[in-house]
Amino acid sequence: MLATPTTTIALVATLTLLTLYIYNSLRTYYGLRDFGGHWSSGWSRLWMLKTQSSGRMNKIFTKVNLKYGSTARIAPKFLVTSDPALFRRMSAVRSPFTRGGWYAALKLHPERDNITSYLDETKHAEIRNRMAPGYSGKENVHLEQDVDEQLLKFLDLVGGKYVAEPEREVFRTVDLSRITSYFTLDVISKVAFGQTFGFLDQDEDPFGYLANLAQMLPAIIVFGVYTELTKLLKIPLIKAALPKSTDKRGLGRVMGFARDRVQERFGPKGVRRQDMLDAFIKRGMTEEELESETLTQITAGSDSTASALRMTLHFISTSPPILSRLLAEANIAIDAGRISRPIIKDAEARVLPYLQACIKEGLRIYPPVTGLMAKQVPPEGAMIDVDGVEKFAPPGTQIGWNSWGMMHDPAIFGQDAEIFRPERWLVRSDGHEAEKEAERVRRMDETVTLCFGYGRFGCLGRGVATMELNKAVLETLLRFNLQSCNLAKPFDENVVGFYVHTNMNFVATRRRGEEEDEKAGFALLHHGDGSGVEAGALAGAPEE
Numbered sequence: 001m002l003a004t005p006t007t008t009i010a011l012v013a014t015l016t017l018l019t020l021y022i023y024n025s026l027r028t029y030y031g032l033r034d035f036g037g038h039w040s041s042g043w044s045r046l047w048m049l050k051t052q053s054s055g056r057m058n059k060i061f062t063k064v065n066l067k068y069g070s071t072a073r074i075a076p077k078f079l080v081t082s083d084p085a086l087f088r089r090m091s092a093v094r095s096p097f098t099r100g101g102w103y104a105a106l107k108l109h110p111e112r113d114n115i116t117s118y119l120d121e122t123k124h125a126e127i128r129n130r131m132a133p134g135y136s137g138k139e140n141v142h143l144e145q146d147v148d149e150q151l152l153k154f155l156d157l158v159g160g161k162y163v164a165e166p167e168r169e170v171f172r173t174v175d176l177s178r179i180t181s182y183f184t185l186d187v188i189s190k191v192a193f194g195q196t197f198g199f200l201d202q203d204e205d206p207f208g209y210l211a212n213l214a215q216m217l218p219a220i221i222v223f224g225v226y227t228e229l230t231k232l233l234k235i236p237l238i239k240a241a242l243p244k245s246t247d248k249r250g251l252g253r254v255m256g257f258a259r260d261r262v263q264e265r266f267g268p269k270g271v272r273r274q275d276m277l278d279a280f281i282k283r284g285m286t287e288e289e290l291e292s293e294t295l296t297q298i299t300a301g302s303d304s305t306a307s308a309l310r311m312t313l314h315f316i317s318t319s320p321p322i323l324s325r326l327l328a329e330a331n332i333a334i335d336a337g338r339i340s341r342p343i344i345k346d347a348e349a350r351v352l353p354y355l356q357a358c359i360k361e362g363l364r365i366y367p368p369v370t371g372l373m374a375k376q377v378p379p380e381g382a383m384i385d386v387d388g389v390e391k392f393a394p395p396g397t398q399i400g401w402n403s404w405g406m407m408h409d410p411a412i413f414g415q416d417a418e419i420f421r422p423e424r425w426l427v428r429s430d431g432h433e434a435e436k437e438a439e440r441v442r443r444m445d446e447t448v449t450l451c452f453g454y455g456r457f458g459c460l461g462r463g464v465a466t467m468e469l470n471k472a473v474l475e476t477l478l479r480f481n482l483q484s485c486n487l488a489k490p491f492d493e494n495v496v497g498f499y500v501h502t503n504m505n506f507v508a509t510r511r512r513g514e515e516e517d518e519k520a521g522f523a524l525l526h527h528g529d530g531s532g533v534e535a536g537a538l539a540g541a542p543e544e
């Protein structure tokens with residue numbers, strides 16, 4: 001039977017499309033053939049989607065870099081690197097690498113870009129120049145006072161509502177994952193626009209923001225892999241379902257809160273306050289730009305700092321020798337009048353070597369941002385050094401960042417890189433090894449600082465974040481003794497570009513002075529009449 005002309009056309013069209021598809025797939029595959037990776041990653045993005053959805057993307061990418069080299073393939077036209085030199089090269093001020101399409105997933109608004117999502121380098125540089133001064137302490141004169149105020153509220157909340165007093169049969173636990181987020185959310189809202197959301201005052205999520213963020217995680221994951229899907233956000237039906245500033249709850253409510261604070265500054269009786277928002281307005285940022293940027297500040301500045309804070313507290317408080325050493329350093333400094341009360345000054349904290357070592361180690365062992373932050377290879381392509389072998393990456397290839405692999409690299413941080421050990425940051429200045437020692441610490445310093453990004457993409461909120469950590473780590477541990485409720489499984493974790501931690505329950509008891517502790521211990525073992533308490537020995541002693 002002869003084929004009709006229509007069937008023939010359909011057949012030819014199908015064959016042509018199929019040939020084109022196969023040709024394109026082969027071209028893409030061979031473009032990155034020199035780079036190792038999971039066998040399927042050269043052909044489709046499904047492996048990447050599976051990895052990003054696994055809740056363990058940081059560990060899986062680290063395995064890939066260990067197995068296939070410091071820069072390896074994770075999808076067609078997509079590599080991941082744990083090499084600090086390549087990360088610096090891509091982010092440097094005059095680098096020909098640009099932001100990759102991956103960044104489009106950080107657009108929180110259907111129409112408006114923000115500083116983290118601009119793919120246009122000129123627009124990004126322009127908005128960054130206008131925003132950077134607002135983040136500096138010079139223009140943001142209330143910064144330290146704002147952080148102190150929120151920290152005192154945080155400490156009051158723990159002290160007033162969550163402290164356990166087992167000797168009086170008061171048994172309570174506190175979920176550090178929840179309250180550290182409350183602290184950083186209130187700091188960022190106060191610092192950004194002069195008014196807190198009220199998380200700490202109400203000891204709850206007043207807008208349903210955190211719950212809403214958790215609901216959006218699957219979308220965040222899919223958009224991070226299939227970035228072209230962000231275009232769907234323009235479809236009216238989908239757009240209508242997105243958070244908007246008129247919403248009563250969730251991210252939309254936060255957008256509304258930000259919008260109201262911005263509008264207060266522009267109205268006829270515009271509120272004036274020498275702060276971040278004011279600095280942005282002075283540099284000509286419009287009301288629309290500000291609404292979108294303030295929302296970005298909140299998402300960029302809260303989870304990252306909260307995870308750094310809770311993980312540092314977790315590691316210190318579950319390592320008694322480290323805790324003792326930190327408290328000894330602090331108590332000596334308090335006795336010498338080098339630490340202001342009730343809250344340590346940022347400048348005072350910066351010169352406490354062991355505290356700084358603990359904070360760096362906390363950032364290193366749990367780098368707060370695990371999102372790929374992918375940069376794009378320039379039009380001429382680029383030679384990439386993979387463990388001493390030069391490999392060619394064609395134009396348009398995106399190269400993501402494996403922060404976990406980078407911060408756990410034994411070649412940089414030592415054979416015990418998997419262990420929380422602040423001592424690695426202390427420079428030993430003894431004898432002929434002094435130069436080698438300084439070089440070792442310098443290399444670690446240069447790498448850990450990459451937790452905040454680098455060069456023209458480096459974090460603008462770094463000063464705010466380090467101030468929060470400097471103060472909150474020390475002041476919390478000076479006041480409370482923290483004991484994890486379940487050392488076998490201290491928290492639940494879902495890694496999605498940042499960490500979602502839940503059930504991080506601790507028993508917090510009030511820390512007393514050493515002398516008072518001794519007295520309390522004595523009182524526990526001896527009654528007022530001189531008689532003691534007894535705990536019978538475990539049965540099973542060898543018979544005499």
Ligand code: HEM
Nearest residue numbers: 115300301304305308368369373452453457459460461465
């Ligand atoms: C420990 C806490 C923090 C960490 C680890 C962190 C890390 C980062 C990283 C990795 C980037 C992106 C780098 C890149 O694209 O290559 C970034 C960007 C950014 N961060 Fe942070 N951040 C922290 C806290 C904050 C805070 C508290 C704020 C706000 C007050 C903030 C505001 C920003 C902004 C505005 C950007 C975008 C900069 C740009 O695109 O030019 N961050 N941060």
